[in-house]
Amino acid sequence: MNINLFGICLISVSVALIAPANAGCPPGLTLADVAPPTDISRTFIRKGLGEYGADRKGGTKKHSGADITTRLTTTDPMAYAVFAVAEGVVAYAKFNGLTYDDGWGQVIILDHGNDCYSMYAHLAASPFIPWADDKAQPFMVKLGEKVTKGQHIGFFVDIDKGLDSTGNAQRTAAGARWQTHFELIEAPSGRAGSGTIKGDIFGNDGKSVDPTALLLDLGYKIEDL
Numbered sequence: 001m002n003i004n005l006f007g008i009c010l011i012s013v014s015v016a017l018i019a020p021a022n023a024g025c026p027p028g029l030t031l032a033d034v035a036p037p038t039d040i041s042r043t044f045i046r047k048g049l050g051e052y053g054a055d056r057k058g059g060t061k062k063h064s065g066a067d068i069t070t071r072l073t074t075t076d077p078m079a080y081a082v083f084a085v086a087e088g089v090v091a092y093a094k095f096n097g098l099t100y101d102d103g104w105g106q107v108i109i110l111d112h113g114n115d116c117y118s119m120y121a122h123l124a125a126s127p128f129i130p131w132a133d134d135k136a137q138p139f140m141v142k143l144g145e146k147v148t149k150g151q152h153i154g155f156f157v158d159i160d161k162g163l164d165s166t167g168n169a170q171r172t173a174a175g176a177r178w179q180t181h182f183e184l185i186e187a188p189s190g191r192a193g194s195g196t197i198k199g200d201i202f203g204n205d206g207k208s209v210d211p212t213a214l215l216l217d218l219g220y221k222i223e224d225l
């Protein structure tokens with residue numbers, strides 16, 4: 001936390017009286033505190049099913065974040081790197097399944113304080129195994145570890161092995177096999193665990209927050225894959 005964050009926090013408290021929906025997150029994360037979660041020059045928000053609030057194919061729930069994807073045009077591994085958007089603590093780092101309800105694959109959630117978490121799903125951390133044999137893989141960061149803004153925490157494609165993103169990313173669309181799902185979560189800070197995301201992070205009072213405005217401010221474009 002820095003002085004700037006506390007200053008914004010005071011503002012968001014007053015805003016909360018009018019519009020509680022986005023009171024803590026992301027207003028608690030100002031642009032000065034935030035770095036892009038991927039290489040903006042080589043990735044974009046996937047239009048259509050990848051947008052926040054889109055209908056989920058094969059499920060009843062709306063899409064709860066933004067899918068950041070690529071056209072897989074380079075063999076540079078860093079084109080597929082995922083970075084911490086702000087300083088924080090690793091609150092969750094676990095393989096989270098294949099189905100539409102829990103199909104996040106390899107997922108990391110960071111606690112940034114100020115009741116704001118960020119989530120990065122469908123990650124691959126070398127060595128990586130494609131979804132047909134999907135199972136837990138090593139993570140680049142561990143539960144409870146502190147991370148800095150912009151710290152490299154994973155990859156969403158293992159380009160060296162020509163393998164795709166984990167979890168149900170590979171089921172929504174052919175091109176969606178290369179993406180990370182980025183989501184902001186507003187929930188009381190200090191939560192962590194290695195059980196379910198719902199139980200350990202959301203609880204009964206947490207909710208997803210649309211990250212689109214933040215991503216657009218950071219320079220992302222929304223494009224067809």
Ligand SMILES: [Zn+2]
Nearest residue numbers: 065066067181
């Ligand atoms: Zn997604």
